[in-house]
Amino acid sequence: MGATYMVDLSATTDPGDRVAPLGSGTDSTERMVATVGRAVAVLTALAESPRDLGTNELARMTGINPSSVSRVLATLARDELVKRVPESGRYRLGLRLVQLGNAALARVDLREVVRPHLLALTEATGETSTLSIPGEHTTMTVDYVQSPSSVRSVAEVGRPSVAHATATGKVFLAHGGRTPEGALVTYTPATITDRRELARQLTVVRARGWAEALGERENDLHAVAAPVFDSHGGLVAILGLQGPAARFDPAAMRSGADELLRHTVQLSPRVAG
Structure with missing residues (x-):
């Protein structure tokens, strides 16, 4: 015992x-x-x-x-x-x-459903794919598939997002997440600290269906993310792709976002509650 x-x-x-x-x-x-x-x-x-x-x-x-x-x-x-x-x-x-954390993750059945999609995303894009789940104040990575490239973005299970400075965080905020109180922390010169600009970006996220972050939490790291909804329109998960800015440039990010949207559409009926 x-x-x-x-x-x-x-x-x-x-x-x-x-x-x-x-x-x-x-x-x-x-x-x-x-x-x-x-x-x-x-x-x-x-x-x-x-x-x-x-x-x-x-x-x-x-x-x-x-x-x-x-x-x-x-x-x-x-x-x-x-x-x-x-x-x-x-x-x-x-x-x-x-x-x-491991005890909690062992009970997250969502990972089993999403894992094949993460593998497919990384195979299609060559970048690291992630699965995050929303909490009350932020999201947390619960699974990922690492890029096969020797130069890559390294994901971590259990790492929380920064709501205003990551693609997954922006998806979270755009779909009901609570905006951080007080001043928005600066992580890099590209971090969005103006609340009006953040609100504008969240409007764009809702309209086009995905979010992006360009070196906003870590220099030279680009990322895109898209939501997975249940049958009631609630946010249940977020799929993401991240990679080095030199390779995961805006064109590659848009292509990656298209891949994300294709997989989130497939996933939503399977996680419908």
């Missing part, structure tokens, strides 16, 4: 905001929910950062005060959900999350 993991969330609450005794009802529940929310915010910030982060950086990124962030990190580290790097004192995601 595997080990039992327990997170003592009461250890992460603010002074004066401890979990109340039984009998306090709604107040106790609301405090517990707030505590979980802080933990999720910290984990999300670590997941979206390309580097390890310190307590003060996490506080600035999440809007949570540093003392609360410190308590959240201590609790998460104890249960191996985050790892403290001794040399720098900074934090990164822990290996326990890999176990949890």
